[in-house]
Every structure is written in C-alpha cells, then in structure tokens.
Amino acid sequence: MIEVQTLISHTLCPYVQRAAIVLSEKSIPFDRIYIDLANKPDWFQKASPLGKVPLLKTEEGHYLFESAPIVEYLDETQPGKLHPEGPVERARHRAYVEFASQILNGIGSLYNAKHEQDFESAKEALRAKFCHLEDQIDLRGPFFAGGSFSLVDAAFAPVFRYFDVLDDFVDLKVLDSLKKTGKWRRHLAERPSVMAAVAGTYQDDLKVFLRRRDSWLSRLLNRFESTAPATA
Template identity: 70%
Template sequence: MPTPLTLISHALCPYVQRAAIVLAEKEVPFERLMIDLADKPDWFKAASPLGKVPLLKVGDEYLFESAPIVEFLDETRPPKLHPMDPVERARHRAYVEFASQILNGIGAFYSAKDDTGFAAASEALKTRFRHLETVIDPSGPFFGGPSFSLVDAAFAPVFRYFDVFESFVALDVFDGLDRVTAWRDQLAKRGSVRNAVSADYPDLLRAFLRKRNSWLSDLLAQHERREQLATAC
C-alpha cells in the first residue's frame, strides 16, 4: 500500500501550488491540510524549520521546501516530469529556480509603495519574461516541447498572479511575447493547474492586496470604486 501523503498548504502560496500540480499530474492521491500562517500550530513550527509551506508529510516524516518536495515526487511517482538527458534536466532545474526569482520579483511588484517603484518592478519582470521568450521550445505547447515538466508546474502559479492583476489594471508585461503568452494560455487550461487553488483564489488574492498599502493596492481600490459607481448607475 502506498505511503499516505499530506500536503500542508496555504491558500495563496505559489510554492504549494507547484507541489499540488505535480501530485495531480502524477495522479497521486493526497490529503490537503490548510493552515493559518499568522497563527502557526506548534506541530507545524516543529516540522517546518523555516516556518514556511509547503510541507509534505510522507508517512510520519515531513519534507520541507518546494524544490526537494517536487524532486522527491518525481523520483518516486511516475511519470517522470524531468527530462531524462542530464544536461537538459540540469537546465530545467535552473529554470525552476528562475521561476522562484520571478516570484520574488512579483513580491516586489505588489509591494511597491509608489509609481516609481512599481514601474521599476514591472520593468524587472518584463526583462525576465523577455528572456523566457528566447528559451521556450518554439514547438510548444509547454516549456520544453510537447511534454509537461516541472518547469511548467513552477511557472503556472507565476502566471496565475497576472490573471488576477490584469482583472483590475492594464499591464504591458507580456506585450510582444508571443511564445510566453501561448505557454501561459496553455497552462491556464490544464486541469492540474486550475485545481491547484480553490475557486475563491482571486478573491483571496485581492483581499491580500488590499492590505499591502502599496501602489497596486491603490490601483485595486480605484478599480473597485469605479465598479461600485458603475453598479450604482
């Protein structure tokens, strides 16, 4: 009998989404346990030395950090999502880390306090995505061609942020990036990606953004005021 798996999660964490996507792609049954990171239970503090999600409980053991978690899943549960060629596999691992760096950039983007910081963070993101445009396999539909990989699992949560951002502010981050846009659209259609978050994810992210006291928070507030006025009319 397979060892039972529990994914300890937070509703908005993009790194949790990576693990959930990989589990779904491999059709591995698992339990999902949500925790409040503002009120961490004692067992979580003991199991997660960095105080972060995801955790993957494997039997009685806890694994922490998304990269080793998804690598463990890829080593132990078929099908393989990493390339078999060692050079290409190393390249894919590098782009999983590249996705993590973009997530850091998104944090800077939604935390920028003024329009100058917001514009700088936006330009930094555009630079990263322009690089991606040059390295995505042109045959598609995924990063490395026809097969879904761990890189795809890492970038799906990246793109999901922009699905919400673009619902209330016009952005030019993906302008002229045809390959990135096609890849983003393909990932958004995939069941493992759609089901990695709850149906109320957009509302939860908006609620999170309202509390940031940032330039993006102000843009969201302006949009919501316009919506309220339109409804009142």
Template identity: 70%
Template sequence: MSLPLTLISHTLCPYVQRAAIVLDEKNVPFERIHVDLGNKPDWFRAASPLGKVPLLKVGEDRYLFESAPIVEYLDETQPGKLHPQDPTERAKHRAYVEFASQILNGIGALYNARDNTGFQAATEALRTKFSHLEEHVDMDGPFFAGASFSLVDAAFGPVFRYFDVLEGFTDLGVFDGLDRVRRWRQQLSQRPSVIGAVTEDYPGLLREFLRRRESWMSHLLDLAERGERIVAMQ
C-alpha cells in the same frame, strides 16, 4: 502499504501549488491541510524549520520542506517522470524552476512597491525576465520544452496565475509582444492540474491580500473598484 501523502498548504502560496500540480499530474492521491501562517500551530513549527509551506508529510512523523526538494522527491518516487532524462537538459530545467522563483520574488516586489516609481521599476524588471523566457520557451509548444509537461511548467503555472488576477484591475503590459510566453501561459491556464491547484475563491482571496498591503498596487485596486484603470507601463 505506504501511508498516504499529506500536503501542508496555505491558500495563496505559489510554492504549495507547484507540489499540488505535480501530485495531480502523477495521479497521486493525497490529503491537503491548510494552515494559518499568522497563527502557526505547534506541530507545524516543529515540522517546518523555516516556518513556511509547503510541507509534505511522507510518514507518521516524517516531513519534507521546501518546494524544490519536494517536487524532486515526487518525481523520483512516483511514476511518470516530469524531468528530462538527459542530465544537461535536467540541469537546465532545474535552473528554470529557480528562475520561476526569482519571478515570484519580482511579483512580491511589484505588490509591495510603496509608490509609482517603485511599481514601474518592478514592472520593468518582470518584463525583462519574461523577455528572456521568450527566447527559451519551445517554439512549437505547447509547454516549456515542447510536447511534454515538466516541472518547469508546474513552477510557472502559479506564476502566470498571479497575472490573471492583476490584469483584472491594471494593464501591466509585461507580456506585450511575447507570443511564445503568452501561448505557453494560455496552455497552462487550461491544464486541469493547474486549475485544481487552488480553491475557487483564490482570486477574491488574492485581491483581499493585495488590498491589505497598503502599497501602490492596493491603490490601483482601489481605483479600479471605483471605475478607474491605470496603465502600468507608460
């Protein structure tokens, strides 16, 4: 009998969310352990050579690290394939999982921008990436490649979740006119696996994280809490 899987997590990590979504989509029971990345325990340092989450514990002392190989492992070993069978389509999906990672980097650039100039540049860069997606998301939906939920959808659920919080205090405008992307985002926001990938206090935790950045976004959050609201793309 195989040992239960354990997902080593952090409350805000979007890459952890990918693995949690895939585990839920496949109805795989698992334990979830949260670690404090500011005070990493010794066992975590030994198990994670990059010092990052997620980790997936697959045996008494066997750990997988990095989200992409973790979700690929889950797709290969658990019933219910989320990757396409066709090799060309599968390669395309892998590329768009990486594209999601690049958008996450762009979101990091957005919330770390020190001034409005950097903030506007990061916003425009995100807009460009989502405009590209508009041409590649399935026209009829509801998911990236049509009727079937895929690893690309698992990667983008956490991406869109950021904007659910950010749009609460600033008008970024990155999805304006992008009807396919907006429909896809809405579908993912209602998916039980996406909803359940974070705790109920996620929005508040993310806002507190943003407040501590002392960045332009921190400034916008402060303004919003005082009753002012700024449109990002002008």
C-alpha cells in the same frame, strides 16, 4: 496502491501550488491541511524549520519542506518522469525552476512597492525576465520544453496565475507581444492539474491580500473597484 499524501498548505502560496500540480500530474491522491501563517500551530513550527509552506508528509511520517526538494522527491519516487533524462537538460530545467522563483520574488516587489516609481521599476525588471524567458520556450509547444509537461511548467503555472488576477484591474504590459509566453500561459491555465491547484476563492482571496498591502498596487485595485459599475 498509492498511499494518500498530506500537503500542508496556504491558500495563496505559489510554492504550494507547485507541489499540488505535481501530485495531480502523478495521479497521487492527497489531502490538504491549511495553515494560518500568522498563527502557526506548534506542530507546524516543529515540522517546518523555516516556518514556511509547503510541507509534504511522507508515508513514513516524515515532513519534507521546501517545494523544490518536494517535487524532486515526487518525481524520483513516482512513475511518470517530469524531469528530462539527460543531465544537461535536467540541470537547465532545474535552473528555470529557480528562475520562476526569482520571478515570484519580482512579483512580490511589484505588489509591495509603496510608490509609483518603485512599482514601475518592478514592472521593468519583470518584463526583462519574461523577455529572456520568451527565447527559451520550445517553439513546438505547448509546454516549456515542447510536448511534455515538466517541473518547469509546474513552477510557472502559479506565476501566470498572478497575472490572471492582476489583468482584471491593471494593464501591466509585462507580457505584451511575448507570443510564445502567452501561448504557454493559456495552455497551462487550461491544464486540469493547474486548475485544481487552488480553491475556487483564489481570485477573491488574492485581491483581499493585495488590498491589505497598502501599496501602489493596492491603490490601483481600490481605484478600479471604486469606479467599476455595480453588478446585480
């Protein structure tokens, strides 16, 4: 019998989503404890030396921190491997998990940019990364490496989820004409583990977060909402 795991979470964290997706893909039951990162409880600060989520509480009561070692631990200890068997391909997959993290940093630069010029520069940098990614996706699909879901897929699903929200109010054009990337994105969005990785309030919560950034993207969101027709 698989023990219920505990995932220490934040509602918007993409790295928490990675861990939640892998737990679901492995059919591991888990509970969530949500943390207010602006008001961290004492026990959390002791368990998380970097002060970040996710944390995974193991059956032995240990806390694992950082999403990469958490998902690697799950992949090593639970059946249904999500990493390739070959060492070269496995190393390549680890590299693209890190590449997903760098894209998340780029998204952070996008929503924190105070001025239009910085916003446009962040868009161009993201576009360049996705153009590189387009050439790495297996043509056979529907996943990054073809027919098998991997840890790379778990890392990129939260990346694409940002664009699902941003597309509501701004035409970034970051993913335009990237056909393999678009197909991969759509397929991941329909994956049950990906859908279940966030609460139903995710889109609204993210928009609240973006409004509070006082950034160029915040202004675009506010402008869109001020001109959008009222709904009954």
